[in-house]
Amino acid sequence: MCRIFVGSLLHVHVNCNLMIILWDMATAAPQLFIVEEISPIYFQWLLQRNRVKLIDELGDKIDSILDHALQIQLISKDAYEDVKYIPGPRKKVRTLLDIVDCLGEMVAEQFSLLINKSKDMSDKEPGSREHLSVIKKHKQVLSRRNEVMMYYNTRPGEKIHLSEQFTNLLLVKGHHNLEFKRHELLSFGQHRIHLQERSSQQMEIKPGQLFMQINDKRAPKRTLVSGVAGIGKTVLLQKIVFDWANNQCFDNFEFLLQFTFRDLNLINKPMSLRNLVLKKNGHLWKVLDSVFEVPEKLLIILDGFDEFKFCGCLDGDCYITDPDEEGNLVDVIYSLLRGELLTGASVLLTSRPTAISHIPVETIDRFVIITGFSEKEIRYYFLKYYQDEEVGGRMFQLVKENEFLFTLCFIPAFCYIVCSVLKEKERENHKQPKTMTDIYSRYLSALLQHHSRVQPSGGVDLTQTLRNLGRLAYAKLLQHDTLFYQHDLEAHHVELNTFVDSFLDKTSVQEPDCVENVFSFTHFTIQEFFAALHYILEPEPFPDLMNMDTMNKYKMATGFLDIFQRFLSGLLSERNQALLSKHMKLDKVTKSESYCYWLIEEITEHCENGSSILNLLHCLFEQQNDSLAERIKPKNFRIHIGDNALCPVDVTVLKYFLNMRIGDLEELDITATSINTAALKSLQPFLHHCERLW
Helix, strand or coil, rough: EEEECCCCEEEEECCCCEEEEEECHHHHCEEEEECCCHHHHHHHHHHHCCCCHHHHHHHHHHHHHHHHHHCCCCCCHHHHHHHHHHCCCCHHHHHHHHHHHHHHHHHHHHHHHHHHHHHHHHHCCCCCHHHHHHHHHHHHHHHHCEEECCCCCCCCCCCHHHHHHHHCEEEEECCHHHHHHHHHHHHHHHHHHHHHHHHHHCCCCCHHHCCCCCCCCCCCCCCEEEEEEHHHHHHHHHHHHHHHHHHCCCCCCCCEEEEEEEHHHCCCCCCCCHHHHHHHHHHHCCCHHHHHHHHHHHHEEEEEECCCCCCHCCCCCCCCCCCCCCCCHHHHHHHHHHHCCCCEEEEEECCCHHHHCCCCCCCEEEEEEEECCCCCHHHHHHHHHHCCHHHHHHHHHHHHHHHHHHHCCHHHHHHHHHHHHCCCEEECEEEECCCHHHHHHHHHHHHHHHHHHHHCCCCCCHHHHHHHHHHEEEEEEEHHCEECCHHHHHHHHCCCCCHHHHHHEEEEEEEECCCEEEECCCCHHHHHHHHHHHHHHHHCCCCCCHHHHHHCCHHHHHCCHHHHHHHHHHCCCCCHHHHHHHCCCCCCHHHHHHHHHHHHHHHHHHHHHHHEEHHHHHHHHHCCCHHHHCCCCCCCEEEECCCCCCCCCHHHHHHHHHHHCCCCEEECCCCCCCCHHHHHHHHHHHHHHCEECC
């Protein structure tokens, strides 16, 4: 005997003798009919007759019924979306009944069976006491697992809670073009941050909108979030999971399953999706069947695709369609992304740009780039980090005035290291950082410590990797190239891995006949830093940029190697040599001495003939060695820094040099520097002793 249920209004029993018993709940009276065949039009009549009461009865189950109707292809995706985003459950039921009625009696029959099934499942599935209890426990587990943030240099015993330091990130929907990428790489300070903000205005997307329909034909099911190393991908996902577990976002998803590819890499045998879930979520075993049966209510998070050991193998043709079917891990992941496994489930995937070319393009419905912090968020991060508005505000202003530090603070990991380094008190063998090379060196040191700690024995030789990256940076710097291609990486033996990804970015560019992958360092200053590192690591760098003939050949006087020279000076200073020698072998004496000799000679000559000296003063500032002043003895003491738009750090460098008391200042040329009143006031003590001021 078959039983058909419509709401709680009507029961229909059919036996093998084709006898129908109608039980009309409106009259509470059964009626007996003998028919040869049940016509589908009868079901359409039932739905029409009981429309008002169906609207009352189905409101709390409409989302589940709607999802099932789409899954069995009872309604189209367009019809599904027409109903899904209508506000209010009663309006949704009305609209769905109208659609079913328009589709005819055959659809009405299937819809009646669907309602019957939903009633049978409602007592043992979502809404049951046991089911709700498991959901509550699952949320508690995920909340506990995601409440603490981890950084590269987090020490045992240190816990940083999301609520203490999480700061909103700029998320941009879509891809950047190549011209924007060039501007982004070459921009500094506030201009870099403002460029990022302007590019985001038209395409900005909030975390809660990742699966919403925004100017799209339909809501996405699979969203890829990409961003460079340290930009905040994992922390963003932590925040999403933490907020979902605390009922603050994504309330349209009843269940959320969280995986990291770092953990999945430990799987070395065929496994079913069910066992993958239960491996770290054993508390779900009683309800996993009901979770899998309604995949439309499920969000699956896959974090760190670039770390997946099989990321280059995601192009097979072996599909897993059953959660209980065992298969190779790469096939399970591929089937999830293709929608073959748990059709209807939503997937949120993260990856660094260098690995996204391995993800089949047809599997992704929405592509989102994390561009990092805006200026407002950088300041907010500083205030939260220092837990003191006065101290945080002062530290933020200090960094903001240094355009080189401020440029990279859009990267949360770099922002954290800047904050932690500035917070450190004087320790043995090192003081608080004073120059941009100090900060970049600390950043590199923290990454080296982190990767040497997590990589297995016999893994990548980090020192050799640094040399290869430096060689690439040096060669491309001399060619005035900020963008390069796969063959450039191969020519300099640069292999993509998690350490290299900390410094390299990849942009996919649409060409007329193909998609071209273009690489760059995360910012041009990172490239210049690595180029300087290459110079100090190589016994005989070629070409030698400190050779006078080479300088003339590459027209260093034009200024395009100014930042390289500053990094070179900072890396050859005693304090940074001591810091980096913990991780690599350095020729501490020879190059440092020859460089200092060159620097003193150049400064002396420029003081005597009144040539533009600003970059040399920056190089001297990077040394932070007051004893060098005793060796700078120009016959005439003239300082020419005119025709340069001075920023706060330029003024700091000038004051540092004037404080060395090298001699009587004959002339100071600050023509066309756009120097402001505050800067002039800070120079006042020195101006009193200047014979000529221009």
